[in-house]
Amino acid sequence: MRKITLSNGKTVEVACLSCAITSNLIEPDGGIVFETEYFHAHQDVAYPIKGLIILASKRHIKCFDELTEIEKIDYIQLLSKIRKAQRDVLGIEYVYYFYNEDTTHHFHTWMLPRYDWMYEFGRSVESVRPVLLYARNKMNTKENIQEVLDAIDSLAKELNK
């Protein structure tokens, strides 16, 4: 079991955070953005960045080559669908995608929107960690959290219409 601190400051103890979220044991901030039989999309629970979506498999797997044929198709369709909604609803021009197989959780892809303020931390992969830490340490304001929640709401409405 691992202790995980959520963006709202609460701590939870779970064997696998992705399992806990995709099975609805933990409700992520703002709830489910979109789900299918195989995947679950939600706002990242640790970093308050508008439109930062986690696309997690429902099965507890770690590696890309563990996806079944139908999961592969569902995955690429969902990534594209969520990406389009980020553009249409939130006006997001660019997104960074991050996925690591040696995760302590399970198969999940981060869809991290690029905002102008992020460029002070550099471009490309080296900026990702500082951006996330900045968000967690400096952007946990009531106002920003509300914006994040509103964005989740807009994305969910767009994706589920």
Ligand SMILES: [Zn+2]
């Ligand atoms: Zn899991």
